[in-house]
Amino acid sequence: MTAYFMNLSPLEQALIATIFTWLLTGVGAALVFTTRDINMKLFDSMLGFAGGVMVAASFWSLLLPAFEMSGVYNDPAWLPVAGGFAAGGTFLAIANRLLPHLHPTAFPETAEGHHPERKKRSTLLVFAITLHNIPEGFAIGIAFGGAAAGMPSATLAGAGALVLGIGLQNIPEGAAVSMPLRRDGLSRRKSFLIGHFSGMMEPIAAVFGVLAVSLVEPLLPFALGFAAGAMIFVVVEEVIPGSQENGNKNVATICLLGGFLLMTVLVEVIG
Numbered sequence: 001m002t003a004y005f006m007n008l009s010p011l012e013q014a015l016i017a018t019i020f021t022w023l024l025t026g027v028g029a030a031l032v033f034t035t036r037d038i039n040m041k042l043f044d045s046m047l048g049f050a051g052g053v054m055v056a057a058s059f060w061s062l063l064l065p066a067f068e069m070s071g072v073y074n075d076p077a078w079l080p081v082a083g084g085f086a087a088g089g090t091f092l093a094i095a096n097r098l099l100p101h102l103h104p105t106a107f108p109e110t111a112e113g114h115h116p117e118r119k120k121r122s123t124l125l126v127f128a129i130t131l132h133n134i135p136e137g138f139a140i141g142i143a144f145g146g147a148a149a150g151m152p153s154a155t156l157a158g159a160g161a162l163v164l165g166i167g168l169q170n171i172p173e174g175a176a177v178s179m180p181l182r183r184d185g186l187s188r189r190k191s192f193l194i195g196h197f198s199g200m201m202e203p204i205a206a207v208f209g210v211l212a213v214s215l216v217e218p219l220l221p222f223a224l225g226f227a228a229g230a231m232i233f234v235v236v237e238e239v240i241p242g243s244q245e246n247g248n249k250n251v252a253t254i255c256l257l258g259g260f261l262l263m264t265v266l267v268e269v270i271g
Helices: 002-006 010-033 040-073 078-098 121-148 156-183 188-197 201-215 217-243 249-270
Strands: none
Touching (some): 010 121, 010 156, 010 188, 010 201, 040 121, 040 217, 040 249, 078 121, 078 217, 121 201, 156 188, 156 249, 217 249
């Protein structure tokens, strides 16, 4: 099975990987079939853990390989990586301002973006998770594209660690969409379907990530930096604040450290 996967094209690998992470979003969304309300301490712990995983993935699987690769093409090596990081954060900041969305743990009146009052709560929640999934899918795509390019610091094992880390943090994301919808009176089935399909942007974004690297290989350090900047923006703007809004700051912080540590170990063991 492993040999079969390694012989696939980077586009096929990225699609399989992001379909896996999308399915894990469905696992989280499926919690709506077991309970109407999720324990908030558990939910905040999951968000904190997800934040730690995303921060570690941004550094170990994206920024560090980007700096190592950049030295092959550029002098100074840090410039394209820093430029990509800034561009990724700026892109998400603009999207965050324009796209109407509602953070899963927030009240409806705190919805953000352009004219959020014109959208249904379910639409706003899906848009919020879409902001997460675009950089995550893009990151997976460029990770597999970089491995196919033959760069020593971009390996299939490293891409696999990134996939596993993002997949783990997709579980609370799925629950973060389906649970509020169920509390609002939607059926369990509809809440699950909306929560599950909120993750469908990851495979689409992965395709663009692979194509970006495949068409312009020297663009890889910039692209890796871009994905890292976008992911860090999501963590700082939403994941960490969301994990600490319900009075569970200590447990959320401990779980964030645990998520960072687990992702670090995964990169070392698998990579």
